[in-house]
Amino acid sequence: MAKEAAGTAQLAAMRGPSKDAVEALSRLKGEPDWMLKRRLEALEIYASTNPPRWQYMDSSKFKFDDLAPYSAPPAWSEASALLPADAMQLVDGETAGAGYAVQVDSEVVKHRLDPALAEQGVIVTSMEEALARHPDLVQEHFFQGGGMDMEEDHFLALHAALWSGGLFVYVPKDVEVQLPVYFFHTVSNPGAMAQPHNMIIVDRHARLHLYEEYFSTTGSGSPYSGANTFLHLKDGSEARVVVVQRWGHNINEVSKHQALVGRDARVNITNALIGGGMVQKRVRAELRGTGANSEMHAMILATHQQHLDLITENRHLNSNTHGDMVVKQVLKDQSKTGFQGMIHIARNAPQSTDFLAADALVLDPGASADAIPGLEIFNDDVQASHGATVGQIDEEQLFYMMSRGIPRNVAELAIVEGFFMPLLERVPEEAVRQRLAGFLGETVRR
Amino acid sequence: MAPVLEVRNLRTQIEGQEILKGVNLTINPGEFHAIMGPNGSGKSTLAYTIMGHPHYEVIGGDILVDGESILEMEPDERSAKGVFLAFQYPLEFSGVSMANFLRTALNARLEGDEEVDILEFHDQLEEQLARIKMDPSFANRSLNEGFSGGEKKKAEMVQMAMLKPRIAVMDETDSGLDIDSLQSVAEVVNAMRDGTFATLIITHYKRILEYIRPDFVHVMVDGRIVKSGGPELADEIEAKGYDWIRQQV
Numbered sequence A: 001m002a003k004e005a006a007g008t009a010q011l012a013a014m015r016g017p018s019k020d021a022v023e024a025l026s027r028l029k030g031e032p033d034w035m036l037k038r039r040l041e042a043l044e045i046y047a048s049t050n051p052p053r054w055q056y057m058d059s060s061k062f063k064f065d066d067l068a069p070y071s072a073p074p075a076w077s078e079a080s081a082l083l084p085a086d087a088m089q090l091v092d093g094e095t096a097g098a099g100y101a102v103q104v105d106s107e108v109v110k111h112r113l114d115p116a117l118a119e120q121g122v123i124v125t126s127m128e129e130a131l132a133r134h135p136d137l138v139q140e141h142f143f144q145g146g147g148m149d150m151e152e153d154h155f156l157a158l159h160a161a162l163w164s165g166g167l168f169v170y171v172p173k174d175v176e177v178q179l180p181v182y183f184f185h186t187v188s189n190p191g192a193m194a195q196p197h198n199m200i201i202v203d204r205h206a207r208l209h210l211y212e213e214y215f216s217t218t219g220s221g222s223p224y225s226g227a228n229t230f231l232h233l234k235d236g237s238e239a240r241v242v243v244v245q246r247w248g249h250n251i252n253e254v255s256k257h258q259a260l261v262g263r264d265a266r267v268n269i270t271n272a273l274i275g276g277g278m279v280q281k282r283v284r285a286e287l288r289g290t291g292a293n294s295e296m297h298a299m300i301l302a303t304h305q306q307h308l309d310l311i312t313e314n315r316h317l318n319s320n321t322h323g324d325m326v327v328k329q330v331l332k333d334q335s336k337t338g339f340q341g342m343i344h345i346a347r348n349a350p351q352s353t354d355f356l357a358a359d360a361l362v363l364d365p366g367a368s369a370d371a372i373p374g375l376e377i378f379n380d381d382v383q384a385s386h387g388a389t390v391g392q393i394d395e396e397q398l399f400y401m402m403s404r405g406i407p408r409n410v411a412e413l414a415i416v417e418g419f420f421m422p423l424l425e426r427v428p429e430e431a432v433r434q435r436l437a438g439f440l441g442e443t444v445r446r
Numbered sequence B: 001m002a003p004v005l006e007v008r009n010l011r012t013q014i015e016g017q018e019i020l021k022g023v024n025l026t027i028n029p030g031e032f033h034a035i036m037g038p039n040g041s042g043k044s045t046l047a048y049t050i051m052g053h054p055h056y057e058v059i060g061g062d063i064l065v066d067g068e069s070i071l072e073m074e075p076d077e078r079s080a081k082g083v084f085l086a087f088q089y090p091l092e093f094s095g096v097s098m099a100n101f102l103r104t105a106l107n108a109r110l111e112g113d114e115e116v117d118i119l120e121f122h123d124q125l126e127e128q129l130a131r132i133k134m135d136p137s138f139a140n141r142s143l144n145e146g147f148s149g150g151e152k153k154k155a156e157m158v159q160m161a162m163l164k165p166r167i168a169v170m171d172e173t174d175s176g177l178d179i180d181s182l183q184s185v186a187e188v189v190n191a192m193r194d195g196t197f198a199t200l201i202i203t204h205y206k207r208i209l210e211y212i213r214p215d216f217v218h219v220m221v222d223g224r225i226v227k228s229g230g231p232e233l234a235d236e237i238e239a240k241g242y243d244w245i246r247q248q249v
Helices: A002-013 A019-029 A033-048 A076-080 A085-092 A115-119 A127-133 A135-145 A154-162 A395-402 A408-424 A430-445 B043-051 B075-080 B098-108 B118-131 B136-140 B149-163 B179-191 B207-211 B232-248
Strands: A099-104 A107-113 A123-126 A167-171 A181-186 A197-202 A207-215 A228-233 A238-246 A252-261 A266-273 A278-287 A293-302 A307-316 A322-331 A336-345 A353-362 A368-377 A383-391 B005-014 B017-027 B032-036 B057-065 B083-086 B167-171 B198-203 B216-221 B224-229
Touching: A002 A019, A019 A033, A019 A154, A033 A135, A033 A154, A076 A107, A099 A123, A107 A115, A107 A123, A107 A127, A123 A127, A127 A135, A127 A167, A127 A197, A135 A197, A135 A228, A167 A181, A167 A207, A197 A207, A197 A238, A228 A238, A228 A266, A238 A252, A238 A430, A252 A266, A252 A293, A266 A278, A266 A307, A266 A430, A278 A293, A278 A322, A293 A307, A293 A336, A293 A408, A293 A430, A307 A322, A322 A336, A322 A368, A322 A408, A336 A353, A336 A383, A353 A368, A353 A408, A368 A383, A395 A408, A395 B075, A408 A430, A408 B098, B005 B043, B017 B043, B017 B057, B017 B198, B017 B224, B032 B232, B043 B057, B043 B075, B043 B083, B043 B167, B043 B198, B075 B083, B075 B098, B083 B149, B098 B118, B098 B136, B098 B149, B118 B136, B118 B149, B118 B179, B149 B179, B179 B207, B198 B207, B216 B232, B224 B232
Parallel strands: A099 A181, A167 A197, A181 A207, A197 A228, A207 A238, A228 A252, A238 A266, A252 A278, A266 A293, A278 A307, A293 A322, A307 A336, A322 A353, A336 A368, A353 A383, B032 B198, B032 B216, B083 B167, B167 B198
Antiparallel strands: A099 A107, A123 A167, B005 B017, B005 B057, B216 B224
């Protein structure tokens, strides 16, 4: 205990990414050598590469020299007060789902799994515990067991070097987890980095619903979130993921969701990007097995001075793979968004299809939305199309609603809710859908 | 008692072009008025101006509801005063159901956080849909999305019946309606006649006026009301055409 306390104190005093920080972190966690080795390799890559050039955002604005690389969470009594009240209900109450993990700052502080599911071999725990109890599983899937891909970017390398906490889920063959597994993350330290590594493995013909929520109230400081989620979908498996990011506006984030999709497997990722000051979010699906399927839906709601970028990417690497990307953005005040939707269809991916539809609604003249759809198609026997629109609220629609006695701001809200509705309707779990609709509504009203 | 709607020497322009060139009209509570006129005479412009459409600029005259000028009021305020416009081309609202739309409108009329009783509301809506012979499922469909022309016009009538306005301007409600639908619409409008409810029925043809009998008929030509009379004026127009009116004036 004393050793741990000393370890966390040492880390808390450090600033920025460094070899000392990586070693101290790995030592604190008592990790196997291979993990330390991987962390150090990643740090090398981070240190020897420049921040990438992004289309709409200046990556050099993300600075880590003043941030502690790790922050130990406060005691549960203090930590639980930071979580939204209704999240605590979801976590503790009747609708506890299949299981959950709650992370505060750099550690998972609480996790639970329905015992009936544990009996079937399902695992829901923290990454640290998974590393200790199921090292082979983790090693096989951690950045897919290989070295860090050189094309992986600078920020992912930082994550691989200093990740801490995160959810580990394993669903065995043929097991269907009916209720959602929840992951909540909040931060209490405004001067630190928080980089959970979520590893989600859905074995053959298994099924999983996952709900991730990132929450904080806007405060001082410029903490950094480098949360990354890696989904491994084996043949015939299915995962539905809903991610709600509603950080306070003082948090900056570079984050990625990546899904590796096997033969006849399906992934559906719905992203709600609501919070953060500067956010660069990537969602990428690699359709590796024939018949693989990826649906990417995103709702972006930008207000005040936020700058939110989203890059979605479906890579078709095998025949008969199918994708669908639907992105809807609403912007207010002086916010800015940049969206890129990439559909990549490789030479050996005949009979594949993918459709991208991206629409943006700009509510105030000071806001601006950029969208670039991209197609890279290397096979003729495919169907792919894209469309992007950027517009304002239809004045005629506003007039019609106001002529019925609906005040302007209420009419705008109704139109915005109607705009997001087709995506909201596709979220299968009622509780999750309501929660998300609530966040969107309250954000627009602000 | 003040007229429910009074239009005094109203002049309106859109994109720099003057459309209404001094319209005068007085509607007392309980009266059904009709305005007929050729295309381009300014009938729809009058409707939009009364409702307060932002693109229509009033450059002279006034519009009063119950003796109070409404020129400075936003459309939602005018609605609160009892003005309703049944649109000629009702808009589609993806993702907003007819029920939610109407409930939002009715809640807007209540004080503070008060809301209409949900069960009562649904009963009333079902009743209104039935009276105009629309399937109850329309309540949960996105408003006007995929509705036929006739269904859109009927949906306007359902909204009118639920909102209970004091003066309803009906902008060419009859266009695109078959006889059956026209009869259903007329039934709803006529049933609202109670000595207080007033309408301004804008139409190109006489046909709707055979189902909804107006107390007064006005003819609009070139941005002005040029002739007024009783219901028989509609018959005269039908027989002699708008050119005859033009010659008269």
